Amino acid sequence: MSVLVVGTVAFDDIETPFGRAERVIGGAGTYIAWSSTFIHPSANIVSIIGGDFPKEELAMMNARGIDTTGIEIVEDKKSFFWAGKYHDNMNKRDTITTELNVLADFDPVLPEAYQDDEVLMLGNLTPEIQIKVMDQMKKRPKVIILDTMNFWMDVAMDTLKEAISRVDILTINDEEARQLSGEYSLVNAAEAIHKMGPKYLIIKKGEHGALLFGEDKIFVAPALPIAQVKDPTGAGDCFAGGLSGYLAESGELSFEAVKTGIIYGSTMASYCVEEFSLGKLKQLDEMMIKERLQTFKDITSFSI
C-alpha cells in the first residue's frame, strides 16, 4: 500500500533571522512525500512542475520510494514559486512573492495505479483540486487527511466545506479552527467541525505542539523545544507526512493510532526545522527517528 500525496512541488526563497535560502526545493507535496517515506516505505505523488525543476530532485524522490509518475511536467513553463520572510517570532511569516506558474493550470489526473491507494493525504491546495482527486479514487480510501488554510476559508468556504465533509482527519491551526467553526473555544470548535464530517480534528500550534480532538477524547501533543529553528517552512507538511506514513504503516484509524501518528509527525517536523529546505530530511536515518520518538516520550512522561 502506498500513501497518495497531493500537493505542490516547487521552489522557495526563504529569509529567516538565521539566514537566506534562494531557489531551494519546497512545496507541500515535496515535504509530505519525503517525510512519509521515513515511516512507510512507499508513496505516490500527484503534482505539477515546470521544465525548470531539477530532474535529479525527482531521482532523489524515486530513490526514497516516491513514485513521481503522477507529477505532470510542463516543459515550457516554470514551477510554482513562493518567497517568504520569517520574523523574530518564527511563528509568523510574510509572503513576499507567489508565482503560480504551472499551478494555475493544475488539473490533476490520477494514474490508474494510484486510484486504490488506502491513505490519501491532501496537501494545502484549492479545495476544488482536493475534491477532484477524491472523485478519481476507485474506492473510498481507508484514511483521507486534508490540510488547508485560512486563505481558502476566505475565498472558497463552501467548496472547502464540501471537501472537508468527505475526509477523516482535518489539520488546521487554532485561528483557522475558530474561523471555520465560528467558535472561540477550541473544544467547541472541535465539536462543530466534527459535525461537518471529519472524525478527527488536529489543531497544529507550531512551537506549542498540537491538539487532537476525536471520539469525545482529547490528546495534547508536545512540540520539542529546539535550540535553533533555522527554517520553519515545511514543518506542518512534514507533520502531515509523518502522520500519513504512520497510518499507512499501522493500517488503523483508531484514536490511539492517530495519537501515535501525531508523535511521528511531530518527530519529522522537529527535524525539518533544523535546516533550510530539505536539508535535514536528506540527512535522516531510521536510528535518528527512533531516538527522537523516544525523546518525545521522555519529555512528556510524569507520575502523579
Add this chain to the structure above:
Amino acid sequence: MSVLVVGTVAFDDIETPFGRAERVIGGAGTYIAWSSTFIHPSANIVSIIGGDFPKEELAMMNARGIDTTGIEIVEDKKSFFWAGKYHDNMNKRDTITTELNVLADFDPVLPEAYQDDEVLMLGNLTPEIQIKVMDQMKKRPKVIILDTMNFWMDVAMDTLKEAISRVDILTINDEEARQLSGEYSLVNAAEAIHKMGPKYLIIKKGEHGALLFGEDKIFVAPALPIAQVKDPTGAGDCFAGGLSGYLAESGELSFEAVKTGIIYGSTMASYCVEEFSLGKLKQLDEMMIKERLQTFKDITSFSI
C-alpha cells in the same frame, strides 16, 4: 511544615467576553495560598490589606488551613485594587486601574513561626520585598520559588536578578524568559537563566501549557483544553500554589518531583479559570483534584 506564601491579597474588577465581576477577592497571595492547601494542608501567608477587606474571607482562609496572622491589616486604608479587561483572546489583558493603596507601604515582617518554613513561594511583587522576605528566614528554605513579570525587568532588573540568584525555581512566561536572558530560543534562554542561579526554570504558556528546564532535561507540560474559560485571573498563581503544595508534600526538589508539581499546578489552574475569582476553588474537593490529575495523564499518554 507549612508553605510560606508572600503575595498580594486584594480586590479585583474583571471584565471578560463572558461577563463582569466587580470588587471580587483577588491577589496573587490569595490564589497561591488557597491553591496550595488543596495539595498540602497548611500554609502561612505574608501580605497587607486595608480595613475594607472582609473578615469572613480571612476566616475562610483559616478554615482551609491558611494562617493569616502574617497579613498586616491597616484599618484606615484600602486594600490593593486591580481592574483588568480580557480580550477575545484570553491570553491578553489590559490593566484598567491599579490602586496600590496599602501595598505602597508594604514592608513585610515575618512572624517568628514562619521563619523556618521549608517551602517559600514568592508571588509576583517588587523584587525588594522578595529579597526582604528571604533575608528574614532563619535558615535557607529547602525550596524557594519566585514568580515575577516583565514590569520588574523594565524598572528594577538589577534587584530582580539579585532576587533570582537566590531561588531554586523561577516561573515566568516565554516573553519574560527572552527579556531576562536576551536569548530568543527558549532552550538558550533556559541555559542563560540557570547561570543566574535557579536550578529550574518553568516557562508558563497559559493555554499552551508549561515548559520545565533543569538538570539538562526538558519537560513539556500540557494545558487542559477548557470549553469555557470564564476568567483567567489567578491561573498562574494557582499553578504556583499547586506546585508549592506538592513540593511541600513530597519534601523533594528532584526533576521528577518538580514535573509532578507542575501537573498539580496545572490541575489547580485548570479549575481556577472555570469561574470568576475564587468561585471554583471554593467548590473543589479532593476527588475532583484526583479526577483531573488523571485527566492530565490521559490527555498526554501515547505509545510509540
